[in-house]
Structures are given as structure tokens and as C-alpha cells.
Amino acid sequence: MSTFTLQTWNLWYGGREVDFGQEKQYAIAAQFPADVLALQECWGSAAENLAPKINAACAQSGFDNAVLSTGELSVVNTDTMPYAQAAVIRPVPGSAPILVWSVHLAPYPYAVYRALQGEGQAVADEEEAPRVRQIEQILAETDRICTELGNQELPVVICGDFNTPATGDWAERADRPDIAWGSPDALLEAGFVDSFRQVHPDPSVVRADTWSPIEPLTHAGHAEKPEPGRTDGAEPRDRLDFIFSRGLNIVDSVIRGCSHEGLDEPGFVDVGGRCEHIPNQRHNRFPSDHQLVETVFACPED
Numbered sequence: 426m427s428t429f430t431l432q433t434w435n436l437w438y439g440g441r442e443v444d445f446g447q448e449k450q451y452a453i454a455a456q457f458p459a460d461v462l463a464l465q466e467c468w469g470s471a472a473e474n475l476a477p478k479i480n481a482a483c484a485q486s487g488f489d490n491a492v493l494s495t496g497e498l499s500v501v502n503t504d505t506m507p508y509a510q511a512a513v514i515r516p517v518p519g520s521a522p523i524l525v526w527s528v529h530l531a532p533y534p535y536a537v538y539r540a541l542q543g544e545g546q547a548v549a550d551e552e553e554a555p556r557v558r559q560i561e562q563i564l565a566e567t568d569r570i571c572t573e574l575g576n577q578e579l580p581v582v583i584c585g586d587f588n589t590p591a592t593g594d595w596a597e598r599a600d601r602p603d604i605a606w607g608s609p610d611a612l613l614e615a616g617f618v619d620s621f622r623q624v625h626p627d628p629s630v631v632r633a634d635t636w637s638p639i640e641p642l643t644h645a646g647h648a649e650k651p652e653p654g655r656t657d658g659a660e661p662r663d664r665l666d667f668i669f670s671r672g673l674n675i676v677d678s679v680i681r682g683c684s685h686e687g688l689d690e691p692g693f694v695d696v697g698g699r700c701e702h703i704p705n706q707r708h709n710r711f712p713s714d715h716q717l718v719e720t721v722f723a724c725p726e727d
Contacts, residue, residue, distance in 0.1 A: 427724040428676055429460040429496075429516035433527065433584040433668055435715035439468030442706065442714070447471055449712040451478045453696060457681055459719065460516040462493040463527035465586045484512035490527040490585065496520065503566045508559050509585075511570065521580065521725040523673070524570060526563060528585035530608060531555040535588060537661050540604045549604045556589055556608040564615055580672035580725050583612060586715060590663040591619065597628040609667060617669040620720040624678040625692045628664075633692060635666040635716040638683050639709065641702050666718045674723035682716030683709065 440446025454462065454475060462481065464472045472491030476483035482498040485491035490510035492498070501511040501524070509528040516523065536552035563583060571579045591609045595601040613619070625631040640660040668678070680693050683700035698710025706714075 426676075427517060427519065428721050429520070429724050430458070430719060430721050431461040431463070431516075431525070431582060431584070431668060432457075432459040432681075432717055432719045433463040433465075433586075433666055434717040435465040435529070435586045435666065435713060436467060436471050437713040437715065438466055439471040440712050441468070443709050443712040444707045446712040447474055449710060450475055453681075453711065453717070454479050456696065457694075457717075457719070460495050461514060461525060461582075463525060463582075463584050464491045464493065465489060465527060465529040467491050484510060486510060489529050492525050492527050494525075501570060503570075505559070505562055505566055509563050509566075511566065513570075513574075515727075517724055519724070519727055521727045522574075522576075523580045523582065523725065524567065526567075526581075526583040526585070528559070528563060528583060528587070530559050530585075530587050530589065532588045536606075537590060537663060540602060541661055543602065545602075546604055550607065553589060553607045556587065557611060560608045560611045564611065578672060580670070581617075582668060582670045582673070583617065584666075584668040584718070586666050588665055590665060591622070591628075591667070593619075593622065594628040594632070594664055598632070599629075609669075612669045615671070617671045618675065620668045620670050620675045620722075621664075621678040621680070621692070621718060623675045631690055631692050632662075633664045633680055633690070634662040635664050635680060635682075635718060636662060637714045638688075638700065638711075638716060639685065639702050639706050639714050666715055668718055668720045670720070670722065673725065676721040676723055678718070678720040680716045680718055682713070683711035 481493040484500040487507040492512040494514040497515040499513045534552040592605045685700045
């Protein structure tokens with residue numbers, strides 16, 4: 426069986442928050458190679474600089490998101506800028522085409538804060554609405570692209586930083602209220618599969634928090650609260666980075682990154698090296714405030 430590896434990774438302001446950030450991005454990419462890399466927070470140049478180092482083509486039409494592929498890649502023009510970049514790829518020779526989206530949904534308002542204050546589903550829906558609209562537009566563009574390519578069965582991956590948790594994760598966590606999150610749910614309703622949860626189905630055993638390994642567990646390190654609803658206690662940690670797929674068979678999925686606390690959890694791979702909390706993160710080896718998510722798929726035959 427032929428397979429390909431796809432990763433999604435928020436680069437945290439293009440790497441500027443860690444010393445030698447872009448060099449460290451390449452070090453991680455070289456240590457854990459992927460056939461397809463969906464990037465967010467490229468801040469203009471990060472993806473363009475990384476692509477030739479890993480012999481990849483780069484699709485980047487805006488400032489934020491990019492899709493890199495070591496196989497064939499065609500940029501797809503959409504009206505989803507600046508929050509989503511699309512590309513059609515053939516990740517390995519002999520592969521059928523696959524539509525890949527790198528998405529970075531609206532970061533504000535971050536609905537988790539008020540939800541954890543007990544403000545309920547109505548407030549969560551109001552604050553989640555901008556992300557739901559973005560996902561609806563991505564789905565509409567996906568339908569258009571499939572129609573234009575004459576292939577309604579085209580495999581699709583929609584991945585990236587959703588800035589929202591998963592309904593199923595919160596339902597199984599004793600420390601979370603019963604809240605439904607509209608943007609990931611919209612993909613499930615459209616027939617997509619949460620690839621990491623397909624492999625690690627129990628959030629009570631594998632929390633898989635991707636946000637954030639280096640945010641302070643107390644309010645220290647932040648000069649002021651970024652939004653109403655954030656308390657002086659711990660920054661809530663959640664799984665905000667996803668790889669959703671449709672029309673592909675999932676082989677495996679892991680999270681790669683760092684842990685100051687020495688996390689030992691199924692599905693998590695520590696990349697090694699220093700991992701300090703903000704504001705002491707400049708010398709960290711892993712150059713992001715988001716963990717990297719990786720899924721191995723069976724390659725669809727052409």
C-alpha cells in the first residue's frame with residue numbers, strides 16, 4: 426500500500442517569536458518529513474523560504490496560509506483569502522489528485538473563554554459565527570472546485586488552525602461544559618472525518634491539546650488580558666488544530682511538538698530540546714505556540 430504523510434502547523438508569526446525561528450522550522454521539517462505541509466501564520470515569507478529547503482512546491486496566494494507539496498501541486502484560486510489557501514496535489518507518483526486546504530479561521534472572538542465562564546450555548550454560537558461562515562464558504566468553494574474538475578468524488582483534506590475546539594472532545598472531558606462548536610461540526614455533517622480522532626477516539630484518554638504547549642499556566646507573561654472572559658487562572662488548553670478528510674483512508678495520526686511538563690500521552694511525540702513557557706520561549710527548539718498535527722493516508726490510485 427502506498428501512503429503519504431500530511432502535516433498541519435501554525436508557524437507562530439512566521440517564526441519571529443523564537444530565535445532562529447525559520448531555521449528551526451526547517452530542522453523540524455527535516456527531522457519529521459512530510460509529503461504535504463499545510464502552514465498557517467506564514468507572515469509572508471516563512472513558507473516560501475521553507476519550500477526549497479525541503480524540495481517542495483508552494484501554493485500561497487495571501488499573507489497567512491500555504492500548502493507545500495513534494496509532489497505535483499497546482500494553486501487553486503478561491504475567494505477565501507486571507508483565511509484559506511487551496512491546492513490540488515498529487516503527493517506521490519501514481520496518486521490521484523487531492524484537494525488540500527490550509528485554513529486559519531478567525532481568532533477573535535475566542536469563544537472558549539466565555540464558555541468556560543458558564544455563559545452557555547447561545548453566547549458560544551454568537552462568538553463562533555465568524556468561523557462557521559468561513560467554513561461554509563470553504564465548503565461552497567470545495568463544491569465549485571469539484572464541479573469544475575468534473576470529479577464529485579475528489580478526495581479532500583481541510584486542515585489547519587480552527588481557533589475552536591471539537592464538540593466531541595468537550596463532551597468527554599470532565600473539565601469542560603456541554604457546548605457544541607459549529608465550525609468543526611459543519612465538516613463532520615458534510616461527510617468529513619476528524620483523522621486524529623479516527624486513530625485516537627477517546628478524548629478522556631488522549632486529550633491531544635495543540636494549544637498551547639508554551640502559553641503560561643497562569644496569567645504571568647501577559648501584560649493585559651486580550652479579551653473579556655479570560656480569567657487570571659490558567660490559559661485553557663485545547664485541541665484547536667485539525668486534519669479533516671473526505672474520500673481518503675486513514676493509516677495513522679500523531680501530534681508532534683514540545684512539552685514543558687513532560688507530557689506522556691498516546692499519540693504525542695516530543696521533538697526534544699528546550700521547551701519553556703512564554704515569556705522565556707526565545708531559545709525553545711520547537712519554534713511555535715501550536716503543536717504540529719500529522720496524518721498518514723493511504724494514497725488514492727489514479
